[in-house]
Amino acid sequence: MTGLNRELADFLRRARDHVDPSRAGLPSDGRVRRVKGLRREEVALLAGVSTDYYARLEQGRRINPSPAVVEAIGRALELDEAGRTHLRDLIGLPSSPTKSRSVQRVRPGLYQLIDALDGEPALVLGRRTDVLAANRMAKALFADFDKIPPKERNYARWIFLNEDARSLFAD
Incomplete structure (x- = not known):
């Protein structure tokens, strides 16, 4: 794993550990929790991506998520603006969401x-x-x-x- 990918993997794991599943609106499924925060499949569910896709991202594999997916993962992990900016930087996206705040014009x-x-x-x-x-x-x-x-x-x-x-x- 390259340094950038390891750093991304570590950041996602730490962020996932800090989210309380009950506060995230997830119902209890009766299973014993082996992790203190969200499970990978819960982050994937909240972000609207497949569990496999999120797992590969958290493992630090070379994938290129779209800005919308990165924003969805940031919301699922309840990252503040600084955390979302750091996540975008780790993935290699521009520091701010692409053109989402720019004025739209019709050609x-x-x-x-x-x-x-x-x-x-x-x-x-x-x-x-x-x-x-x-x-x-x-x-x-x-x-x-x-x-x-x-x-x-x-x-x-x-x-x-x-x-x-x-x-x-x-x-």
């Missing part, structure tokens, strides 16, 4: 595409369901999102909190 070609769908309502949603663009039919059917302040142009929020949306989507 001109995508504007042309949704405008060409003139007979159909079309929306372009961002990573967090922010409405980035809408064609004429979408503005007529749903709402003119251009008139909504940019920080409030979230489709999920609009659907649940806007009275017009509730009357449009009766179910």
